[in-house]
Structures are given as C-alpha cells and as structure tokens.
Amino acid sequence: MARKDTPEQAEFREHCRRWLGENRPAPPAVRLPEMAIEVSTEDHMGYLSDWQNKCWEAGLVGSDYPKEYGGGGNHGFLRIANQEMSKAGTPFLINVIGLGMAAPTILHHGTEEQKRLYLKPLLAAEEIWCQGFSEPGAGSDLASAQTSAVRDGDNWIINGHKVWTSLATFSKWMILLARHSNDHKYNGLTYFVAPIADTPGVTVRPLIKITGGTGFNEVLFEDVVISDNMRLDEIGKGWTVAMTTLTHERGAAEGAGSGGGAGVEERIEGLVALAKKTPRGNGTAWDDPVLRDRIIQVAIRANGLRQTMRRGRVEGLIDHPMRLPLQGKVVMTELMQDAAAIGMEIAGAASSLYIRDENAPDQGDWPLGYMNSYGMTIAAGTSEVQRNILGERVLGLAKSK
Amino acid sequence: MARKDTPEQAEFREHCRRWLGENRPAPPAVRLPEMAIEVSTEDHMGYLSDWQNKCWEAGLVGSDYPKEYGGGGNHGFLRIANQEMSKAGTPFLINVIGLGMAAPTILHHGTEEQKRLYLKPLLAAEEIWCQGFSEPGAGSDLASAQTSAVRDGDNWIINGHKVWTSLATFSKWMILLARHSNDHKYNGLTYFVAPIADTPGVTVRPLIKITGGTGFNEVLFEDVVISDNMRLDEIGKGWTVAMTTLTHERGAAEGAGSGGGAGVEERIEGLVALAKKTPRGNGTAWDDPVLRDRIIQVAIRANGLRQTMRRGRVEGLIDHPMRLPLQGKVVMTELMQDAAAIGMEIAGAASSLYIRDENAPDQGDWPLGYMNSYGMTIAAGTSEVQRNILGERVLGLAKSK
Amino acid sequence: MSQPKDFGFGEDEKLLRDSARKFLSDTLPVDKLRKLVAGDHVEAYESAVQPLGYDENLWKQIVELGWTTLAIPEEAGGAGMKVVAVAAIAEEAGRAALPSPLIPTLIATAVLCEAKSAAASSALGRIAAGEAASIAITNAQGSWEPTDTDVVASQSGNETTLSGTASFVQDARKVSFFVVSAKNSSGIGLYVVDADAPGVTIRPDQIVDLTRDQARVEFKDVVIAADKVVATDGLEALRRATPSMLVIVAADLCGAAEWQLQTTAEYAKVRTQFDHPLGFFQAVKHPIVNAMIDIDRAKSLTYAAACEIDSEQATAEVAARMAKSAASDAAAFICSRSVQLHGGIGFTWECDVHIYFKRQKHNQMLYGDGIYQRSKLGEML
C-alpha cells in the first residue's frame, strides 16, 4: 500500500513546495557537475553549502533527526522533503556522504556527546564529511582494510592509505574504518570519525579520473593522533558499524535529497533528443530503427526502474522485503552506463569530441558520462558484488566467497 | 601456415572426391535427424551403419589408424576425408561416439589385444559404441561419478546409473568411468569398455527429451560382471583416460567426419531464407531492420567461426596453441542456440507450430532446433565449464572450483 | 484521472490475488499439472490431435470463483473490477501455468467491454453466466495488426455471413464462442460466433505449448444474427482493448517467469557439483540475479500499465507495450537460463521446467514480441 501523507506531512509537503518555489537559487556562473561527489571548485562548494544551509534552516534537511541534534524532530518528513526537492529540480545537497552515510551511522552508533557534536554542523553543511573505507588493497573486499589504529593511552595512532575519498579536499571529517588487530579479519576492525582538515600527518591528494577530472582523492595518514572519543561504538565493532553505513549508502543511490532517479529519466530524454537532432542519411538517427530499438530498450528500463521504486512501496506487490531495494544501485548505474554508450553510438564520429570542443554534441556529455558511469558501477559495491548480495540475501543462494 | 597436401594426400583427396561423387546414397524414406546422437529408429540405424561401412571399405573412415587394427595406415588422411565428406554433404557417420571418443582412447590406452579386438568393428560400424560418463549426481563434475566397480578375481562387478548415453539402444559397447575406491576423488576412478547389449544386469531405458524426442538413454548396471581384460589402462587411472576421451570429444564438436561446421552455415542460410519468405507488414521479416541486424549478427558470428577454424591452422596467426581449438564447442553451440531463437522471433505467431503441423515454418525446425540446442550447450561440458577451461588453460586465471 | 501510487492494488485486489494463488497451488500443484499436460509424451506430440490436457472440473471451479467475470461491468452481471485485478489473476494463472480458457476469456471480455453495444452486453452476459470465449482476429500470417484479418463479412439484405479463416485462435477447443473480426463495407466488424454454429470448423494446430490449444477456425457462409453483430465498425474497440490484451499476457508471463526463477534458484541451492551448491558459482548466481531483475522490471511495468488503463491515461498503450516488451524479454531470458542451469535434467521431459519454457515461448510471441512492441513504441514516442 502506498504511504499516504498524514495531515502533518501534507502540511509539511505544502511548506516544502512553497518554500522551494520561492527560494530557488539562481544558477551559479559555471555549470554545476552532475553529482555532489564531482564538485571540485571552491565556488561550487560555497554555492552548494549555502544552499544546503538554507534548506536546513527551512527545515527541509534533517527534518527527521531529533531536535537536540539540529534536526526537525519529525517522522516521515525526510522522504517528503526529498521528493519535493527532486520534483522542484533544485540543486543537489552537497554534504551527500555526511547525510547519506555518516549521519545515520552516528545516530545509530554514536554516544550522546558524539551526536550533539557532529550532527548539527553536518546537517547545516557547516562541516563537510567524507568516507575512508577503500584502500589500494581493499576495494570490493572492504574488510581486508589495512590502515592501522594503534592504541596509545587515550589516543589512537593512525597510519594508512585511503582512496576514492570524494569531497576529501573540502571535508573536515572522515568516517574511517581502521584495523586495531590482525588476529581477525572482521573483528579486528574499529570505526572512527577522524578529523582530516589541518590535521598533522594527514595528506589529501586529488586522484585524477579516467575523464581527466578530479573529485576523488587519496588520503594518507602518517602517525596521525586522534582521540579515543572519536571512536564510534566499541573496539572490534568496526565491521558492524560499516554495515550500517553501507546499508544507507545503497539507499543513497535512490538519491536521498539530491535529485536522485531524475538523473535516469533526464538521461533518457537526452538520448531521444540527441537522436532526433542528429542528422543521419536523409533523416535523423531517430529514424534508424536499430538505434531506436536500443533507445527504447533503455527507455523501458528507465520506466521500469521508476515503476519498481513505486512498487517497492506497495506491500501487496512485494515478493521479498529486500528484493527491490537492493536492486536499485546496480540497475540504475548500469542503465546510466548503457544509455551513455548508446549516446556515443548516436553521436557517431562526433562522439570523439570532448567537453571543450565547440562542436561536441551536448557539450561532450556522452563520452564524459560514459566514462563517469564506471565510477558508479565500481564504487559503493561493484555491480559484481551487488549481484552476489542479491543472489545471497534475496534468493538464498550459497555465498560466492 | 596452412597445411599443404603432400602428393599422397592430394591423390587421396582426389580418391575421396571421386568415390563420394560416385557413391552418394539415395536419401532414406524418412528424413534423417540433424545429428547421429538423435537417431532413434532401426531404419535410420541400418541405413547409416551401411553407409559408414561403405566409407570404411573405401578407405574414408579410419584412414589414419594402423592397418593391423582395421585402418588405412596413413598420416593426415583423416582430415582430408572429413573435409571431403563435409563438402560432399553426404550423410553423417553414425558411430560418432566410437570414432570421436572411444577409438582414440583405445588407441592411446589400450593393450595390443584390446586394439585388435575393438577398433576394426568400430571403424566399420559393425559395432556401435556409447559413452558412460555422466550420472544423475555427476554432470559437470564428472569426477564425482559413483558407479562402482568392485574387483572379484578376474572380474569386476559393476553397479550404478549412467545417463545421457546417446545411441545406447543400438550400442554393443560402452566406454565406462567407474569408481573402484572412495578414498580419492580422482585416483579412485577406473576406466572400462563394458558390453551392454544382451548383458545380464544391464537395462537401457530411453530418456525423453524436452522436445518430446528420444535419442538419449539411461543405462542401469545391477551386479553386472565384466572381465578384467575390459579394463583400459591401470586401476586408478580412470580420470587420466577420461581426459583423453574428453579432449577428443571437444575436437569432435568441430565435426570429425560428420558434416561438422556446415551445420552452422546451413542454419544461417536457413535463417535468411526464413526471413525473406516470412511476410511482415507490406514486405517480409527481412525488411525489418531490427530483425535483419540480429540475423546479420549471427551471420557474422558464423563466418567468424569458419574463419577462426581457418586461422587455427595458420601458425603465424595463433596466440596460444589451445586458444582457438578450445573455443569451438562453446562458440558453435551458443551460435546455433541464438540462431534458432532468432528463427522463432522471425516466425512470430507461427513459432508456436510444431513439427507435425502442416503450416509450421520449415516443418517446425525452429522451435525444435531451439530446444535441441540446449542439449548442445549442456552436454560434453556445459558452456559454463567450457568458459572455466578457457579462462584457466588459455589465460592462466585461477581455478574456479 | 490521476494515478494512485499503489497502482490501485488495494486490500480487495490483494485478497483476490492471495486466494487465487492459494487455490491454484492447492488444486494444481506442479506434479498434477505435469500429469495433466505432459503425463504421456507420445500423446502430447504424436497423436493426430493433441490432447486438451485440461481439467474441466477445475475450470468449473474457476468460473464459480468468479475469475472470468472480474472485469465485466456490474450492469452486465460481472464484478466490475479494475484491470489491475485482472492482471493479478492473470499473473497467478501464469504462475500455475494454468491450462484453461481463462486468459482468452479475459481478453475477449476486454474487447467486448470496449465495443459498448447491445450485442456486446449480451455476449458479456454469456461470459458472466459461465461461458468461455476467445478472440479470432489474427490472419494466417500471424499479423498482430487489428486491420489484418482473413475473414470477410458480407451483407445481403439484413443477413450477415462470415467467410474465411481466423488463425492462431487461442484455446479454441475450450470455448463456446468466438469474437471474430472481419472485413466489411465499413472497415472491420466484430461478430459473435458460436463454436458449434453451422459452417464453423475448428482445425487444431499442433503446437509446442502443452498448456493450451490453438486452432485455425474456418467460417463457411456462417450466418450472423443481428443480435450478434458486436460492432460494424469495430477497429476502435480493438485498438482500445489492445492495452488490456497486452497487460493480461504480460501478467501471465510475469507469473510464469517468477515460477521459473524460484524453481531455478531452488535447484541451485540443492544441486551440488564440485563440492559446492550450484549457486555458489557466479556463472550460475549472476544469471539468476539478472533474470530476477528483468522479471521485477516486467512486473512493475505490468502493474503500472494496468493502472494506466484503469485511470484512463492516454498513454496506456505506451505503458502496455513497454510492459509486454519487458515481460517477453524477461521470459525469453529465464526460459533460456532455467533449462541451461538445470543442466542435463533440465533437458528432459521429466523435469517440470519445459512445461513453463513452452508456455513462455508461446506467450513471448503472442500479440507481438519485444522487437514488435518497441517498433510500435517508436511510432508513439
């Protein structure tokens, strides 16, 4: 059954609509990237953290968090705020790792003091967060993390190398998975919130992507001292805490507060528009039945994804509680990838032209989007790992590893 | 470098051509099935064993086997005979398991007595052979065979259940993989040639295929006594001997003496012909660009397979000795499967019509062929197992099991 | 009309669906189904006329349960339920691979509902009273275009007669009347013809699918009474009914595909090779997961399309063609994998998977496969 708004929720929805209608910010001088994790300039960062701050002030961010931690103290408001922001097409929320991963983890595993300390500046985008899970030797196999945390009185000494840390150059905090013991793969992990801005021993270096763009970073820890009160939950519970984080990360693929699924439908509309404007023979690429068949295949997948999200909320039409939610990430990211590949096929010769070429179709967005799509099918659990999870948790097949 | 015929080979090739031209048999009253392993009537069996016998008498079968075992005692003649039979489009050789699997295994592992006893009647199609490897619990994982062989003086007592034994109803002999010891998975296996016609304790039962057709059988052994001189190679060497058999089985997919690759090209020609004769809108299915694109995709794969077989004999253009030979089976069988599926799409509504319906396109061959294709992608090492073999033996990737 | 978020699938629909599922799993478990349709393989494929392989008693119970009258308006004696409820029932029929004239009767109902004439109401009344029906609108070439029919209606004074042959008529031997499309002076007319009317000959096809029958139905100067002329200009009714036809078959495809998925996953859990259950191997696990994703897409699109029909959206045809395309392709994939991943046993007559495989290949093509639906969509987008 679809959730119906309660009277309070209906009122809040109305508030969101009105406020978003009245407060839509003017676009920035330079076009924003597609996603928060691609933001790489101070200008964009300033623009976007201002916007999130305003949204927070208006009660559209953190609406379901307790008031004492800077939230609105409501129930079921977050979903409404996200829906309305998505509909309004306002800019995405910049503190995406904070909102999607750090905040729920802190709320679930943090001490009272930690919740009071970290949540409000996070929601208000006063402090940006990043994630320190992946390492050069620990990609899909996160639990093999080797970054070490050695106890030293009331402190911990951190040494190691984290990679794929989006937003690290702008971040004050990192959620950090580290190894306090080599005796056990999983139980040897402990979870911290680590300060990384202006911290002695921390080096943040941008990683250059296949696209030539930045956005990802690597973060090196050399004898970095952090206080034991920055530990989240017990020593040895790091893997459990990380699972909380990852559960929310997967949900985040549905686009918590950041436009979300809209990206897919826009991509498909863009594909149809590209085909219709690209000359081919005496007509356009849209007149090529083979290309059109491919475009319609992805259009059907895009609509299927939308209807699956809708069905996911109809209790009577769900076969297994995790079956639809766990599909979102792999379905969306592979769809985006395939759509971009078809865009390149439509562009043909002109797919060679890149983002600074004045003749590039859609400003080079198709080759750019195609390359970027691999970030999505690799990060946050590769498509291969996602399929393991689906087979094992939903269909009950034997573990593959 | 392509092999060039020696003068002797050129003469033999000329002999083959002349003989095949002069001795092509009239077609049988009822159309032959596509493959030897589908033969299910006495009429077809008689017709085909007569044909193989004639070919043997003419020196076209067994040409490379030593004279003392009923062969021609030549070198490099087999390939020529197979090529010419394939070109001539004469009926397939019926004793396909014997020729492709039993004979090379006996030649390699048999005693002098065994070779003298078994090879000549096999080549002459006087005695038909079948294979007893698979069991209900041992499909892809052949080495887990449970059929037991218990030593009893100069004899062995066999108990067990073999499945997928093509031609078993017509066979005098079975190559049999059995377990003499449970102590070791691989070294516990021993290899026999077992008499199965009119043998006490042996029951042959036809298995009905998904198509409704027969051709496969299951063979039950209940306290069947066979002499120790029917053991091939040493006790405990069964797996090694089976590997010899399987190596030849894979090669057999290239069609030793039985038309072989021609099946693929005929399939594709049939597909184009079907599309061109199937009305669709104001034209034919061939005018549908999406269907045509699919047909041409399989046509390219078919030509690719042919050219790959050609390249496999050009030493300078081979990257790894097993890389092309090991591909043949999976590439051919999946191509046949996909082609048949496209045939059904072309036939559309009429793909529902089966082999005895007078209106069925091509006598129902497309749904029949599609269903039969799964026999090919499952038997003789499933496509999944073939891909493991390719990844492990050719590319050196870690074993998956 | 705006669309309900829950596709209009509320408590009533859930109750109906759950009870249908229970009824079918109780009365037609797969071993009973196998005996019914595949018990004797020689008879199934080798006898001159294929056996019907269906249980008339079970059919009577289904009629009594009211499944055939779901979509009939209350004024014509039906339950007047939504297409989403029809889809739910069709999905259960697919899940059970139910041999019966249920699907054709639901489709004939959709056509008759759109015709809105006295003859149509009268025919709906017959269905409401328990009769089964099937549409006869396809020509010998198997064209899915409603303009293509090989039947001609001639008018002579007040008398209408039909001549010609309708092909690919579903479950023709299980129904008591046909809704026939025929070329007439106004275009395409729709006529009710009793299966046993003089001049009607049913010529059964030999088909692959064991769970239904199919026939060419010949009409030789069949006289049509005035009260059986559903529409003299019936093309619009056929077009308006198309989304429902597609959704019903798509739902059947989804239900059967779900059975194939679960059965294959179950086999991958219990079958061990190389010291592991099959599902341990990603070459088995990942295709099954891909099949699940395909099926979920098809299911979501099917309910969305049903809901669009119910809420009278102009885009219902787009939605329905998307659903049929997705469902046809999902079925084709799980058909292929269900046999392949069952290995040797999957290739045998004794394994149940072939029964669904064959029904699905039939459904995949029926009223147009994925390529066909997408070519129609290309004209609409």
Place this chain on the structure above:
Amino acid sequence: MSQPKDFGFGEDEKLLRDSARKFLSDTLPVDKLRKLVAGDHVEAYESAVQPLGYDENLWKQIVELGWTTLAIPEEAGGAGMKVVAVAAIAEEAGRAALPSPLIPTLIATAVLCEAKSAAASSALGRIAAGEAASIAITNAQGSWEPTDTDVVASQSGNETTLSGTASFVQDARKVSFFVVSAKNSSGIGLYVVDADAPGVTIRPDQIVDLTRDQARVEFKDVVIAADKVVATDGLEALRRATPSMLVIVAADLCGAAEWQLQTTAEYAKVRTQFDHPLGFFQAVKHPIVNAMIDIDRAKSLTYAAACEIDSEQATAEVAARMAKSAASDAAAFICSRSVQLHGGIGFTWECDVHIYFKRQKHNQMLYGDGIYQRSKLGEML
C-alpha cells in the same frame, strides 16, 4: 583468384609482423606511451590546443623501417606487399596504441592506389619518400558515405579551386598532405592538397582519444595544380578502397583489444580480493573469456577480409564490413570490461587502461560502428 588457406600470411608477413611487434615493444613500452600521451593530464584535456603527444623521432624510424610504403606498388617506389601485411602492421600499431600518422597514411595509400592516375602515382611517390598523408572525405555530420562531402571543387578554365571544410580528419596535424574529396561537375573528385598550402586552415578538435589528433580542415579558394587532381570522378576509387580502410581500422582495433585482454587477464591474476585472485571469480573470469572469443572472431574476420581484398574477391566489401562490425563490437566489450574489472584503479588516470579505452572508442566509430556496418551488409546480403 582462389583464396589461400593461410590468408596469404606467409613467412615474409610473419617476419614483418614479428619485427614490428618487437620494435614497438622495445621503443614504445606502455610506460613510455603513458608519459608521451598522458603524462600531464591538464595539458591533455585543458590546454587550448591539445598536445600532439607523439614522438617524431620514433615516426622517422617507422618511416625508415618502411611501414608506410608496404602497400605502395613497386613501380611507385614501394614494397608492393599485400593488404594482409598492411593489416598485420596495423594490428601492431593498435597493440602499441601507437600515436602516429601511420594508420591515416596507410588508408590514404589505399585510396591513392585505387585511383590509378599520374597524380595518384605522384602522391604515392611522396609517401614512398617518407611523407605522411590523411584522407579528408568526411562532412560536418560525420557521414561515412563517400558521396557526402562539404568541400566543393570549382573549375574555372584550367584552374581548380577547393572551398569548404572537411571534418573528422585523422591526425591532420601530423601529415604533410591530404587526399580531399570534393563535389565537382562529374560527381566527387579527389585532390591532393598540401597541409601548408595557401588557403588551408587546420582547426584541431578537442578529442577524447589521447593517441591521435583530429581536425576540421578548412579550404578557402585553395588552388589545385593539374598534377594534383587525383581523379575528377573519384567515387569508384573511394568505394574500391573502402574494404582496405575498414580492414586497417579493424586490425588496429584487434591489436589494441588484445592488449586490453591480456592486461585485464594479468590484473585478474595478481589482484587478490576475498582471499582469491580476481580470476577465481566467474564474474571476472567469464567476461574475460567472452572478450577473448569476441576478439578472436574479429581477428579471424579481419585476416579473412584482408585476404579477400588481396585475392580480388567480389565479396571483399562484405568481408570487410563483417570484420569492422565484429572488431568494433569486440572493442566496445573489452573496453567496458577492462575498466570495470580493474575496479577503482581502472577508473584512474594513472592506470594505463584508459589510454586504450579511448583509442578504442574512437576506432569503434571510425568509418562506422557495428550497427552501421550491419545496415550496409543488409543491403548486400
């Protein structure tokens, strides 16, 4: 002429190929390539004009080795070797992702060889003497049809002048002359235009591929001397040269794809996750195997097509389009898997796979991707 079983790939061709492979792996190992084309990512994509990223000295050695004169007839100063030898060299260029005007020069040679005129011979002589060339025959829309050009040749008395712009000209900044197609009163003419001729402006594109350059070449009243008119009616020459053009790019695709395959397989051997090398997992192993199968098909078809051109088969165009279709699709697949299976590292600039990925995406589309080739084949079969 009947076709040799070995594709005409004999001892000479093998020697040539083996020495080319050794030369490139010695002089342009992948770390050197990376420094050359991707050493500075800012420059690669952000400077106003992309750096050429090629080693002129290496190019001089290649010219001295005679790779550019392979296909030039002996009477025009070349080696007069077969297309199968050209394909072998192009495959090695692809394997090394060689940044150079080699591929365009081989293609220009194929066009000039077909033109069979004094001007063509003279231009071939220039290539034989060490100059590089590129064809300029594509319009702004990127049409691959030889009838489509945005350049016009006007005749005024004895003087021919060219005006207009050729787009998607490969390696335009590395060659000394272009073979330009232009509309004239007889249809499509072919003209030799020096890169530094008055009225010629080269406007570099910003492209994704780091291993080549591409430009629009503008012609403003460029005067063509009579001895540079390769053909006033050049359409047939372009058409006859098409199979060679396609085979050369297909061979480049195959060579680069083989590098991608081996590099990905190697990574799957050394990278460990979940206590196993990646290659243990069938979700990694099987896609790599599928890529290998695709690549082998493309390679076989490429050599077969080269051989058909050499043996002057009427079906050479069919064979060449099959080869380009298979090679484009094989490249698209291994591109996708090489990045995905390298995981996080595959997504970075520092990993070599993107250099090949980008060259391959360019090659995939060049002179038509798989869909395009198959649509042309559809007209021929």
